[in-house]
Amino acid sequence: MTITQAPDMNQVMETLARSRPVFHSESDFKHALSWQVQSEHPAMRVRQEVGNLIEGLDRRYVDIWFPDSGTAVELKYRTTPAAIQLDDEYFDLKGQGATLIGRYDFWHDVARLEGSVMSGRAQQAYAIFLTNDHLYWDPGRPNTYDSEFRIHEGREVTATLAWAPKTGSGTKKDREAPLTLRGAYRTHWVEYSKPQGRGNTRFRYLLLHVSNQMADRGSEKERVGGM
Numbered sequence: 001m002t003i004t005q006a007p008d009m010n011q012v013m014e015t016l017a018r019s020r021p022v023f024h025s026e027s028d029f030k031h032a033l034s035w036q037v038q039s040e041h042p043a044m045r046v047r048q049e050v051g052n053l054i055e056g057l058d059r060r061y062v063d064i065w066f067p068d069s070g071t072a073v074e075l076k077y078r079t080t081p082a083a084i085q086l087d088d089e090y091f092d093l094k095g096q097g098a099t100l101i102g103r104y105d106f107w108h109d110v111a112r113l114e115g116s117v118m119s120g121r122a123q124q125a126y127a128i129f130l131t132n133d134h135l136y137w138d139p140g141r142p143n144t145y146d147s148e149f150r151i152h153e154g155r156e157v158t159a160t161l162a163w164a165p166k167t168g169s170g171t172k173k174d175r176e177a178p179l180t181l182r183g184a185y186r187t188h189w190v191e192y193s194k195p196q197g198r199g200n201t202r203f204r205y206l207l208l209h210v211s212n213q214m215a216d217r218g219s220e221k222e223r224v225g226g227m
Contacts, residue, residue, distance in 0.1 A: 005067040007037050007044070009126050010208060013192065015040070021193030022084050022091050022154060022203065029062050029130060033075070038067075044068060053121045062116070062125075070123030071117055074109040078102045078131045084197035093199070099135045103149040104175050106206075107161055109161040113178045113210045116184065125210040130192060137189040146211045149179075151187050151206060158184040183210065 008063055016036045022171050023029040030048060038046045050065040064073040079093040097100070113125035129136070129151065139152045143165040151157075162178035163171075185208050192203040 001063065004069050006071040006124065007041060009073070009128065011192070012040070013128070013190070013205060013207070016195045021091070021195045022078055022082075022086070023077060023130075024091060026075060028149055029077045030075050033073075034064055053116050058154065062122075063112075067127055072113055072122040072125040074113060074127045076102065076106050076109065076127075076129040076131075078129070078133055078136070080133045080200045081203055082197055084195050084201060086195060091197075093132070095105070096133075098219075100144075100146040100171060102131075102133075102136065102148070102149055103146055104172075104179075106151060107149055107157075107179050107181070108175070110185070110208060110210065110215075111181060114161040114182045117210050117212050123212055127208045127210065128205060131202060133205045134200070134202075137201035137204055137206070153187060153189050155187045157181065157187065208222065 013035065014081050016033060019036075023032060034046050034048055037044065047065040047067060048063065048166045049061050050072075051061040053062050053065065060214050062072040063075045065071070066073075078096050078099075082091070082093040083096045084091040084093070090129050106127065109127045113122070115126060116122040117125055129165045131137075136151055137153050141149070143164075145164045147164060149162040149163075158181055160180045163176075169176075186209075189205055192205045194202045
């Protein structure tokens with residue numbers, strides 16, 4: 001039997017948090033999420049690192065692809081220092097810093113996914129950002145170099161995003177180009193987990209839905225809540 005309906009990604013994240021409240025790396029997160037979907041829907045085809053879905057951009061593959069429903073998923077997992085013990089498994093999370101770059105890369109994912117949907121190569125897509133770094137969901141100081149790329153709680157984002165005029169070349173190296181978004185988004189952070197440990201152990205995620213109805217945009221959590 002062919003499954004044409006995409007999994008509910010918020011439900012997947014909620015379920016995944018119970019068995020995997022923390023991950024060693026972004027690759028670990030990607031594998032675990034793929035496995036969760038496959039476990040819940042054995043007949044659904046789940047693929048990773050699929051190419052030829054993004055047209056005209058250098059990075060031409062997506063993290064997870066559900067071919068039956070034409071759904072693409074891009075993931076980000078950014079951490080600050082934390083030491084967490086779960087049963088016999090130890091998680092030593094490093095501080096990745098560079099939140100300016102993390103924000104830019106997330107919106108770059110969204111722009112790429114929009115291109116995939118608009119070209120017809122995907123029917124819809126999701127961008128998911130999971131982190132224990134509060135600097136992503138907190139507003140922070142205004143008028144910074146990366147103000148237009150901010151993803152803090154409740155921000156409404158649309159149009160073209162660019163670095164502030166005096167941003168240094170080192171800060172934006174390999175990421176100089178402005179990002180143009182076709183859709184409009186409102187950021188909403190969802191609690192993921194808070195395992196016991198040392199350091200920052202509160203994890204939250206941001207999930208944006210890119211649909212083929214370009215006027216129907218925003219966080220998937222709010223869209224589902226409004227149905």
